Amino acid sequence: MGRIQLKGVQKKFGDVEVIPPLDLTIEDGEFAVFVGPSGCGKSTLLRLIAGLEETTSGTVEINGEDVTMASPSSRGLAMVFQSYALYPHMTVRKNIAFPLRMEKMDPAEIEKRVAVAAKSLNLTDYLDRKPGQLSGGQRQRVAIGRAIVREPSAFLFDEPLSNLDAALRVGMRLEISELHKRLQNTMIYVTHDQVEAMTMADKIVVLQAGVIEQVGSPLELYNAPRNKFVGGFIGSPKMNQIEGEAATKRGCTTLGMRPEHINMSPDSGEFKGTIGVAEQLGSDTFFHVHIEGQEETVTVRQEGQVNYKYGDTIYLTPVEDRVHKFGPDGLRIA
Amino acid sequence: MAIVAQQSKLSQIIWPVLAWIVALLFFFPIFWMILTSFKTDADAVKPEFLFRFTPTLENYTNMTDNYDYWRFATNSIITSVSATLFTLFVAVPCAYAMAFNPSRGTKDILMWMLSTKMLPAAAVLYPMIFLTKSLGVYDTKFLIVMVLSLINLPIAIWMLFTYFKDIPKDIIEAGQMDGLTTWGEVKEILVPLAWGGIASTALLIFIFCWNEAYWTVRLTTTEAATLSKLIEGNRAPEGLFFGRLSAVSTAAVGPIIVLGWFSQKQLVQGLTFGAVK
Numbered sequence: 001m002g003r004i005q006l007k008g009v010q011k012k013f014g015d016v017e018v019i020p021p022l023d024l025t026i027e028d029g030e031f032a033v034f035v036g037p038s039g040c041g042k043s044t045l046l047r048l049i050a051g052l053e054e055t056t057s058g059t060v061e062i063n064g065e066d067v068t069m070a071s072p073s074s075r076g077l078a079m080v081f082q083s084y085a086l087y088p089h090m091t092v093r094k095n096i097a098f099p100l101r102m103e104k105m106d107p108a109e110i111e112k113r114v115a116v117a118a119k120s121l122n123l124t125d126y127l128d129r130k131p132g133q134l135s136g137g138q139r140q141r142v143a144i145g146r147a148i149v150r151e152p153s154a155f156l157f158d159e160p161l162s163n164l165d166a167a168l169r170v171g172m173r174l175e176i177s178e179l180h181k182r183l184q185n186t187m188i189y190v191t192h193d194q195v196e197a198m199t200m201a202d203k204i205v206v207l208q209a210g211v212i213e214q215v216g217s218p219l220e221l222y223n224a225p226r227n228k229f230v231g232g233f234i235g236s237p238k239m240n241q242i243e244g245e246a247a248t249k250r251g252c253t254t255l256g257m258r259p260e261h262i263n264m265s266p267d268s269g270e271f272k273g274t275i276g277v278a279e280q281l282g283s284d285t286f287f288h289v290h291i292e293g294q295e296e297t298v299t300v301r302q303e304g305q306v307n308y309k310y311g312d313t314i315y316l317t318p319v320e321d322r323v324h325k326f327g328p329d330g331l332r333i334a
Numbered sequence: 335m336a337i338v339a340q341q342s343k344l345s346q347i348i349w350p351v352l353a354w355i356v357a358l359l360f361f362f363p364i365f366w367m368i369l370t371s372f373k374t375d376a377d378a379v380k381p382e383f384l385f386r387f388t389p390t391l392e393n394y395t396n397m398t399d400n401y402d403y404w405r406f407a408t409n410s411i412i413t414s415v416s417a418t419l420f421t422l423f424v425a426v427p428c429a430y431a432m433a434f435n436p437s438r439g440t441k442d443i444l445m446w447m448l449s450t451k452m453l454p455a456a457a458v459l460y461p462m463i464f465l466t467k468s469l470g471v472y473d474t475k476f477l478i479v480m481v482l483s484l485i486n487l488p489i490a491i492w493m494l495f496t497y498f499k500d501i502p503k504d505i506i507e508a509g510q511m512d513g514l515t516t517w518g519e520v521k522e523i524l525v526p527l528a529w530g531g532i533a534s535t536a537l538l539i540f541i542f543c544w545n546e547a548y549w550t551v552r553l554t555t556t557e558a559a560t561l562s563k564l565i566e567g568n569r570a571p572e573g574l575f576f577g578r579l580s581a582v583s584t585a586a587v588g589p590i591i592v593l594g595w596f597s598q599k600q601l602v603q604g605l606t607f608g609a610v611k
Binding site for chain 2: 050051052071072073077078079081082083084085086087088089098099102103146150
């Protein structure tokens with residue numbers, strides 16, 4: 001069981017309000033991802049849940065129990081840190097066993113649990129090494145091992161993959177998703193990478209300046225972003241947002257077009273533009289198109305390998321039923 | 335190219351030579367003291383006899399037989415060791431709190447502590463003597479341990495603070511998540527990780543305690559008198575007996591020089607305040 005509920009939780013550092021009062025519920029077994037740009041308060045929110053930071057006001061409840069004043073260890077949560085935070089002077093075995101030793105668990109049981117965790121994380125051969133002798137990915141696995149042996153009611157991940165290289169990141173992403181499917185535990189995952197959020201989450205919580213902008217499943221956020229910020233933040237490459245005539249004639253202030261929802265033609269279309277930089281990925285091509293009267297380029301995704309040259313004249317037309325309309329207040333117009 | 339190579343070769347010779355000259359200059363008084371300690375008082379004052387003399391152990395036997403060297407040495411050991419332990423006992427939690435739970439005033443407190451080192455000791459000498467006498471602690475080992483601890487606390491806290499700052503806060507927080515109490519954090523994480531830093535701090539504080547003379551000379555008479563007092567006590571009214579004084583001094587600084595020699599690495603690390611790591 002791991003239902004986490006935040007009621008009117010607020011955090012101030014001195015006079016600076018990092019998180020204005022907010023409410024949020026994470027259901028048992030859910031994989032929730034807090035996503036937002038750096039400094040949006042997502043890590044602070046996680047630390048408030050963990051108990052590493054004290055709330056200024058409001059309550060944190062785990063399984064219906066008020067834990068606002070409880071110590072981090074008594075909340076029954078396990079955390080994986082960005083820096084892994086392994087104990088450098090202990091072997092892998094001792095690192096994983098540490099929380100159990102603190103619980104004064106029977107040594108035979110500790111040994112058993114460590115062995116099981118090590119096996120599931122492919123760490124059996126490294127149990128007698130120290131963290132300094134491991135690669136980044138292995139250290140990350142030790143940190144996860146230290147979390148799973150406790151059998152916590154929820155896992156907290158604070159940007160756990162940002163210190164890994166790109167290839168390893170994808171692998172570890174899958175491993176964590178796999179772990180969630182297997183354990184069915186509540187997991188809260190903090191990241192600034194919207195791709196991680198989209199691929200892993202059951203529920204995404206988009207934050208900006210400590211305020212929850214939207215909560216929903218990845219596809220809900222992708223298909224119906226509540227405002228301009230969420231529209232621009234979720235999806236890669238990011239949504240094109242243009243103002244002016246094209247927007248007013250559709251009855252909105254800002255028109256949002258995802259790169260994959262724009263048709264491109266050399267002959268005719270709604271917007272006339274010239275090709276700027278083209279990014280060839282093999283499977284797709286991203287064109288950055290300069291449109292008259294628009295300051296920012298419009299990104300267009302074309303499937304496969306499309307050959308337009310720099311400076312070519314091109315016409316763009318948005319796919320009408322996939323455009324997003326935002327009003328003067330930045331909110332979505334239904 | 336050739337010029338550069340020549341220059342670097344030259345500097346390879348010049349710097350070591352300079353270093354040796356400086357080292358010898360520093361060492362010369364100690365060398366002279368050791369040499370003098372094996373001379374009779376009469377030989378000691380004749381500079382032409384720097385190397386030409388008949389070595390004698392008279393000064394040393396005299397020192398142990400007539401001046402109760404071992405009592406002073408024992409006092410030095412007891413007060414220095416106790417003061418070092420007590421200093422660490424207070425400084426470790428203090429530096430821990432400042433490094434991992436800093437408040438707005440932490441920096442000011444650190445500066446204030448350091449500023450106490452700028453107070454001229456003489457300014458508080460008389461109040462200290464009156465106070466300790468009226469409290470009945472004058473010339474007790476307890477007083478010396480307290481005084482040595484208090485004068486060394488700022489430096490100990492500063493040193494430990496810089497070592498502890500090097501420990502990532504995440505590791506401490508991981509410990510909190512794993513169920514460590516504050517004392518557990520110190521015992522299981524802080525001390526094992528900062529062991530080198532704590533050891534060099536302890537070593538340095540011990541040396542400072544051992545060498546302290548201003549207060550140990552003035553706040554003791556016989557009971558708690560340390561080796562500094564023994565050296566001072568050998569300034570006889572009828573003049574300086576260099577042979578005797580040198581023997582006492584050699585016996586006083588000997589242990590600390592040996593200790594320093596064997597722990598050079600730690601000491602250098604300690605004195606650079608964790609800057610080179």
